[in-house]
Amino acid sequence: MIIIGERINGMFKDIGQAVREMDPKPLQEWAIKQQEAGATYLDINTGPNTDDQVTAMKWMVQVVQEVSDLPLCLDSTNYDAIEASLELCKKPAMINSCPADRPKIERVFPMAVKHNAKIIGLTMDAKGIPKNADNRIALAMELVAAADEFGLPMEDLYIDPLILPVNVAQDHAPEVMEAIRQTKLLSNPAPKTVLGLSNVSQKSPDRPLINRTYLAMVMACGLDAIIADANDDDLMATAATGEILLNQSVYCDSYIKVFKSR
């Protein structure tokens, strides 16, 4: 399971303030904390209240790379900011994200190929997020076709079938499970799959319980990666246990420790 640590995001108050004041300390602390907890990528998102997204994201990438050697997941709808930041990334990055929308595909896929980056491809288009698995898969197929067209290796495409909060869109949760299963059948080799996990539990009372239960369920469906809270110890223990139960890593009594120190 690939764990993309979600915490370096301007939507969080401490990071938002740090980005505005160009104070590297909070970003660097979270980079180290997430890496120590077992994150395999660090998400980098300037947040909404930044005048100059290009400058902000480039600065974030630089200060985070001063303290962590993890690859980065550049999270923005501003593709100029992503493109400028790709130049600075020391390791192949992930672009978060590209919908199944032709103008955006034409903007994102070539820059990913140029920089050897991976793409998180969203199963949504200008009309929004489909309600069922079948329509999500139709959009996933457009992203798979785009990977072929632009020469992105299929294993560098991460399909995100977009989970919604279970307390407002409960019927989406099983449809997303089915979409994950079917995505693995779209091509050979198959694209990878990813979810922004924390979204499933928004505004529910016991968010960590819902997050980790859904994680185990989508792992059983073949999920490869999550954008999530790497510092939720119970969540990481669930991810480690899921890998053991899928026979993806070898059992030993201290398997959680092994998982976190990969």
Next chain:
Amino acid sequence: MIIIGERINGMFKDIGQAVREMDPKPLQEWAIKQQEAGATYLDINTGPNTDDQVTAMKWMVQVVQEVSDLPLCLDSTNYDAIEASLELCKKPAMINSCPADRPKIERVFPMAVKHNAKIIGLTMDAKGIPKNADNRIALAMELVAAADEFGLPMEDLYIDPLILPVNVAQDHAPEVMEAIRQTKLLSNPAPKTVLGLSNVSQKSPDRPLINRTYLAMVMACGLDAIIADANDDDLMATAATGEILLNQSVYCDSYIKVFKSR
């Protein structure tokens, strides 16, 4: 999710002693405790050290039914004990269990039909437990055919693909998940599926973590029932959350409380 409370079993020291001394109190206390925790069936197992299994099981059934109106799961390899106990059950019981072995099928299926009981059918035969999903499914199909032959309603057949401890037979865990998925395709209506959940974690350090993670994973594969520790609150919360995320019960903020008081 059907929760078959595992605790009234002579393998546990307090119950073993109570059965030998014919002291109803420990059985009745566990019956009430499991029912209050949300169990939907109570497993009844005399344990190995009982001279007269028939008398012991009949006594257990009687004293448990004095305090609980839950249906019972008669758990024994002694079919005389099960048959005698079926006569006493106030609600349709479950027979735990029958392997895919012809002489045992011929003994168990007719008594189940006569008493309107359900059967837990094991995917094992005289040669033992198969290693992979395909061979488990071949044995499940023999049990499905037996249900047809003897007139057991298909929804009263619970296929148990038999999970082994992950620390000694790790490769079985994903094979059991696949067997659960495929069992649901064997007939229409499909047989139900059940697991003796606690077995997956035997002799591992953090048993509850492994149990509840595997529960969420097998729920995503379509599992209908578990024989498990109904008094493990975290496990029951996982079962409740799994039902919500499968859209099998309607979300409300207090869904765990609703699940336990069904």
